[in-house]
Amino acid sequence: MTGEELLASLNKAFGEKIQNKTEFRGETAFTISASDLREIAQFCRDELSFDYLIDITSIDNFGEEPRFESVYHLYSMPHAAHLRLKLRIPEDVGAVDTVSDIWPTANWHEREIYDMMGIKFNGHPDLRRILMWDGYPYFPLRKEFPLEGLPSEMPDVAFTKITQMEGGPFVTRPGTAPSKDREPRARPPEL
Amino acid sequence: MLETHSTAYDSKIEGNVIFTRFDAALNWVRKNSLWPMPMGLACCAIELMATAASRFDIARFGAEVMRFSPRQCDVMIVAGTVTYKMALAVKRIYEQMPEPKWVIAMGACASTGGMYRSYAVLQGIDQLLPVDVYISGCPPRPEALLAGLMKLQEKISRERSFRNQKPELVEGFEAGLS
Numbered sequence: 001m002t003g004e005e006l007l008a009s010l011n012k013a014f015g016e017k018i019q020n021k022t023e024f025r026g027e028t029a030f031t032i033s034a035s036d037l038r039e040i041a042q043f044c045r046d047e048l049s050f051d052y053l054i055d056i057t058s059i060d061n062f063g064e065e066p067r068f069e070s071v072y073h074l075y076s077m078p079h080a081a082h083l084r085l086k087l088r089i090p091e092d093v094g095a096v097d098t099v100s101d102i103w104p105t106a107n108w109h110e111r112e113i114y115d116m117m118g119i120k121f122n123g124h125p126d127l128r129r130i131l132m133w134d135g136y137p138y139f140p141l142r143k144e145f146p147l148e149g150l151p152s153e154m155p156d157v158a159f160t161k162i163t164q165m166e167g168g169p170f171v172t173r174p175g176t177a178p179s180k181d182r183e184p185r186a187r188p189p190e191l
Numbered sequence: 192m193l194e195t196h197s198t199a200y201d202s203k204i205e206g207n208v209i210f211t212r213f214d215a216a217l218n219w220v221r222k223n224s225l226w227p228m229p230m231g232l233a234c235c236a237i238e239l240m241a242t243a244a245s246r247f248d249i250a251r252f253g254a255e256v257m258r259f260s261p262r263q264c265d266v267m268i269v270a271g272t273v274t275y276k277m278a279l280a281v282k283r284i285y286e287q288m289p290e291p292k293w294v295i296a297m298g299a300c301a302s303t304g305g306m307y308r309s310y311a312v313l314q315g316i317d318q319l320l321p322v323d324v325y326i327s328g329c330p331p332r333p334e335a336l337l338a339g340l341m342k343l344q345e346k347i348s349r350e351r352s353f354r355n356q357k358p359e360l361v362e363g364f365e366a367g368l369s
Contacts, residue, residue, distance in 0.1 A: 131276075132276065132311075133276055140310050140311070145310070146310075147308075147309060147310065148308070148309075148310065149309070149310025149311070150310070156279070157279065158275050158276055158278065158279055159275065159278070159279075160275045160310065160311075161313075161314075161318075163304070163308050163309060163310065163312070163314055164308075164314065165308055166308075168308075169308045169309065170305075170306035170307070170308055184306040186308075
């Protein structure tokens with residue numbers, strides 16, 4: 001089966017539940033609703049042989065509603081095909097079903113999203129922070145969190161202070177310019 | 192009360208006796224046998240390993256004995272980015288080191304946070320530990336680390352070690368003199 005045939009059978013099985021289909025460099029992405037996630041994920045793995053969950057990412061569309069978005073990057077080893085599932089999560093819900101029983105690798109990906117973005121995963125076996133320490137009070141990749149951080153204190157575990165930016169964050173410039181123009185330098189954000 | 196011998200004028204042992212200050216002898220012993228605590232946290236640790244290996248050979252300065260137990264170390268080489276999550280662990284290891292002890296902040300990250308101006312990185316290990324020598328570079332070359340180590344040796348050789356470590360003995364001796 002090719003990627004197109006896989007998609008056709010996915011369309012046949014779910015039809016209306018699959019929306020906003022987009023194509024980019026031969027990789028397909030579409031939007032589903034959060035309640036259909038487990039059903040579609042199970043189908044993708046068992047029937048369509050998307051046996052590899054490459055990554056789960058999350059997006060904070062600050063100021064929009066629904067605010068959060070999570071993206072599941074799937075890959076089929078037997079058919080060499082990519083697939084992306086996107087779903088929107090309203091801020092007042094702030095949770096989505098886990099897929100860690102379908103793809104075990106999702107366990108840590110979902111912990112990372114919980115740690116950085118604060119989206120919870122219903123049914124996750126061990127939803128703790130993975131990068132920051134237990135008890136850190138913020139979710140650092142949310143848009144309202146300042147890059148320089150906020151002060152916090154956990155005695156004997158860790159503390160954070162506000163970073164002095166002094167000319168902006170260190171940012172690399174992409175492109176083919178000489179390396180002295182591309183290397184990380186203090187650049188104020190271009191607003 | 193103080194008995195003096197004529198050792199220096201004894202022709203049998205002349206040349207085998209050296210007069211010096213006690214501090215100078217103590218510092219000379221200390222500075223030539225600095226056992227480092229390799230606190231390798233990022234890419235600087237690769238340069239630290241290169242410094243220890245055959246091409247650059249930190250053994251020429253008596254600092255080749257990297258100890259992974261802080262209880263056997265003299266100088267902590269903080270090599271790399273200190274995140275807030277790691278910061279108190281670094282401090283705890285430093286506190287386990289016996290006195291006298293020194294700290295080298297190797298590279299931009301350990302000295303100032305470097306290019307990581309973000310919520311997750313401690314902006315310089317000197318916010319937690321007393322740093323003796325800062326080494327610039329990202330990462331510094333092994334020669335730079337060796338230069339930093341030599342700077343630390345110079346610093347140690349100027350220390351008033353005995354007075355700093357046993358002030359009660361020095362005061363007692365001075366009281367006896369007066």
